Structure formats: C-alpha cells, structure tokens
Amino acid sequence: MTGYADDLTLAHLLADRADVVSAARFRALDLRVEAKPDLTPVSDADTAVEREIRALLAERRPDDGLLGEEYGEQPAGPNGRRWIVDPIDGTKNFVRGVPVWATLVALLEEDRPVLGLVSAPALGRRWWAARGAGAYAGPDAEHGEPIRVSAVADLADASFCYSSLTGWEDVGRLDAMLGIMRDAWRSRAYGDFYGYMLLAEGALDVMVEPELSLWDVAALVPIVVEAGGTVTDLTGRPAPAGDGAAEHSAIATNGRLHADILSRLGRPTAR
The missing domain is CATH 3.30.540.10 (Fructose-1,6-Bisphosphatase, subunit A, domain 1)
Structure with missing residues (x-):
C-alpha cells in the first residue's frame, strides 16, 4: 500500500x-x-x-x-x-x-x-x-x-457510454457524438458515476461528459487511471482541469481509444 x-x-x-x-x-x-x-x-x-x-x-x-x-x-x-x-x-x-x-x-x-x-x-x-x-x-x-480497463483498440468493437445528448448539443459537439455512436459497436447512456466505474472494470470502453463540477469527477479520475485508463478534458488536459468553481468536462477511455475519441470530440485550448 x-x-x-x-x-x-x-x-x-x-x-x-x-x-x-x-x-x-x-x-x-x-x-x-x-x-x-x-x-x-x-x-x-x-x-x-x-x-x-x-x-x-x-x-x-x-x-x-x-x-x-x-x-x-x-x-x-x-x-x-x-x-x-x-x-x-x-x-x-x-x-x-x-x-x-x-x-x-x-x-x-x-x-x-x-x-x-x-x-x-x-x-x-x-x-x-x-x-x-x-x-x-x-x-x-x-x-x-x-479491476482493469479493457484492451479494446478499435471503436468498431467498443462499448461507448455518455450521460446525455443535450449537453453535447450545448457545446456544439452533437454531430460528432452521433458519428461516434454510429461507428461504435454499442452505445448506452448509463450516466453519472456509473459509466466511469464500468469503464474501470472493463465492462465498457469509453465514457464522456461535456459539463461537470469538480465534485462530480474528482473521485472518478484516480479509479479510472489506476485501472489503466485515461481521463482528460475536451482540450486533452488531464482531468479535472481548472479550479473548483470551474466547469469541467471529461473524456474517459481505456487508453487505447483515447486519441480517436479526443480527435472527434475535442476542442482546442482557448488562446
């Protein structure tokens, strides 16, 4: 320990x-x-x-x-x-x-x-x-x-999880979300903490949310990361990024799928 x-x-x-x-x-x-x-x-x-x-x-x-x-x-x-x-x-x-x-x-x-x-x-x-x-x-x-994340390396074989579609529409990523859902093997909206925990157990391969508070995500990150996964925000920074009052986002994957999902849903850091 x-x-x-x-x-x-x-x-x-x-x-x-x-x-x-x-x-x-x-x-x-x-x-x-x-x-x-x-x-x-x-x-x-x-x-x-x-x-x-x-x-x-x-x-x-x-x-x-x-x-x-x-x-x-x-x-x-x-x-x-x-x-x-x-x-x-x-x-x-x-x-x-x-x-x-x-x-x-x-x-x-x-x-x-x-x-x-x-x-x-x-x-x-x-x-x-x-x-x-x-x-x-x-x-x-x-x-x-x-527990350990999955070894799935291709979106066509992946189980994709999200919280809801309305938030992704609000951040202008609804078309990208629908594209991922079409390309993934399976998509389900388990929502809240549960998608991240299923990811950490290897039961699914990707979990994404566009809008989070620090208390929504802080406990989830060590569990996913220690299980072998990757968690960033939409700009690719390690999540949670920003102070406690900031609005957060999360792309959590088994690591192998992260670059693909980030390229589809990510946005550049504001300059």
Missing part, C-alpha cells in the same frame, strides 16, 4: 457512515426534495450525508480543506490537501427510486486527485483507488478485487 493507506481507510469509513444515512432515506415516503437555484434537485438525504461526512472529517482531518456540493468550501490549510465530496451523485435517480446513485469522496493534493472512492449501497458495490496502489471494487473494503 502507498502513503495514502490511512486516507483510504478514512475514505471507507466516510462511505460507511454515508451509506447508513443514504440507504435509510432511499425510497422513503417522507423524503423531502427541493430545487436549488440552478434548478437541480436536492433531497434531505444529500444534505444529511454531507453533514455526516463533514463532521467526521472535522474530527479526523481538521487541517485538510473540504469542498462539498451542498455546503461549499472550507479552504485547505498549509498542507494543501483538500477533500472533495458529492454526497449523492445521481440525485435525480435517488429521488425517483432508481438504484444507480453513489457517494463520491476524493482527496486532492495540489489540485490533483490522489485518492477516489465511490460507494453505491443500493447496488451493493464500491470502487476505490489511491495513487500507485491500483483500483479495486467489491462490496466493502475487506472484499475488494483488482
């Missing part, structure tokens, strides 16, 4: 605490759902999970920074470390009773993700990775197995 062993143990503990809260509220008849200013939904489970995680991090890592989707940012201390939390990724699924949702926890050092954990209790599955330690999946920390 790498120098992140203690942090990874803590990330699992954070996920354990989060799972207890979120699982109890999933499909609850009294679940409260409101619309945030950007019109995306937030449930009482989202806020309760983040409060639980914040409380434990304040106890165990008081000198680390923290950025959460629901309660904003606590600046990093002199060590430059910052935890990034999405209490429930896939809130729209959560509030409709669809079991594809998860708590996402990442640790950043100098704004680069070095640890990621995704816990999906309704699926009975968890994924995690730390820099230099490989990527794993299983029901819990004690029962993880190594």
Whole structure:
C-alpha cells in the first residue's frame, strides 16, 4: 500500500457512515426534495450525508480543506490537501427510486486527485483507488478485487457510454457524438458515476461528459487511471482541469481509444 493507506481507510469509513444515512432515506415516503437555484434537485438525504461526512472529517482531518456540493468550501490549510465530496451523485435517480446513485469522496493534493472512492449501497458495490496502489471494487473494503480497463483498440468493437445528448448539443459537439455512436459497436447512456466505474472494470470502453463540477469527477479520475485508463478534458488536459468553481468536462477511455475519441470530440485550448 502507498502513503495514502490511512486516507483510504478514512475514505471507507466516510462511505460507511454515508451509506447508513443514504440507504435509510432511499425510497422513503417522507423524503423531502427541493430545487436549488440552478434548478437541480436536492433531497434531505444529500444534505444529511454531507453533514455526516463533514463532521467526521472535522474530527479526523481538521487541517485538510473540504469542498462539498451542498455546503461549499472550507479552504485547505498549509498542507494543501483538500477533500472533495458529492454526497449523492445521481440525485435525480435517488429521488425517483432508481438504484444507480453513489457517494463520491476524493482527496486532492495540489489540485490533483490522489485518492477516489465511490460507494453505491443500493447496488451493493464500491470502487476505490489511491495513487500507485491500483483500483479495486467489491462490496466493502475487506472484499475488494483488482479491476482493469479493457484492451479494446478499435471503436468498431467498443462499448461507448455518455450521460446525455443535450449537453453535447450545448457545446456544439452533437454531430460528432452521433458519428461516434454510429461507428461504435454499442452505445448506452448509463450516466453519472456509473459509466466511469464500468469503464474501470472493463465492462465498457469509453465514457464522456461535456459539463461537470469538480465534485462530480474528482473521485472518478484516480479509479479510472489506476485501472489503466485515461481521463482528460475536451482540450486533452488531464482531468479535472481548472479550479473548483470551474466547469469541467471529461473524456474517459481505456487508453487505447483515447486519441480517436479526443480527435472527434475535442476542442482546442482557448488562446
């Protein structure tokens, strides 16, 4: 294990605490759902999970920074470390009773993700990775197995995954997306964290999203990369690129397909 062993143990503990809260509220008849200013939904489970995680991090890592989707940012201390939390990724699924949702926890050092954990209790599955330690999946920390991306090298043989088509239309890449879908062996819109985790397991070969927040993507990157994949933004920079308030994008592949997908969907860096 790498120098992140203690942090990874803590990330699992954070996920354990989060799972207890979120699982109890999933499909609850009294679940409260409101619309945030950007019109995306937030449930009482989202806020309760983040409060639980914040409380434990304040106890165990008081000198680390923290950025959460629901309660904003606590600046990093002199060590430059910052935890990034999405209490429930896939809130729209959560509030409709669809079991594809998860708590996402990442640790950043100098704004680069070095640890990621995704816990999906309704699926009975968890994924995690730390820099230099490989990527794993299983029901819990004690029962993880190594995971690896696929060896598919031709788009005609690839399973292609995306979040939705509307976002790609908004960034002027809809025609390119449709071209990829026509050329790929198979295309499906699993969305949110799940496409990235299936990519890390080798069950599909490409996952793309045009618009993301830092908390949507930070935990996913170490898992895909440690599983042998590649993640960049649309300009080809290692993702996530930019500060926490910036809008992000992601092209995640098994590595062998990255140049092809980036050439089709990418855009040049603004000068």
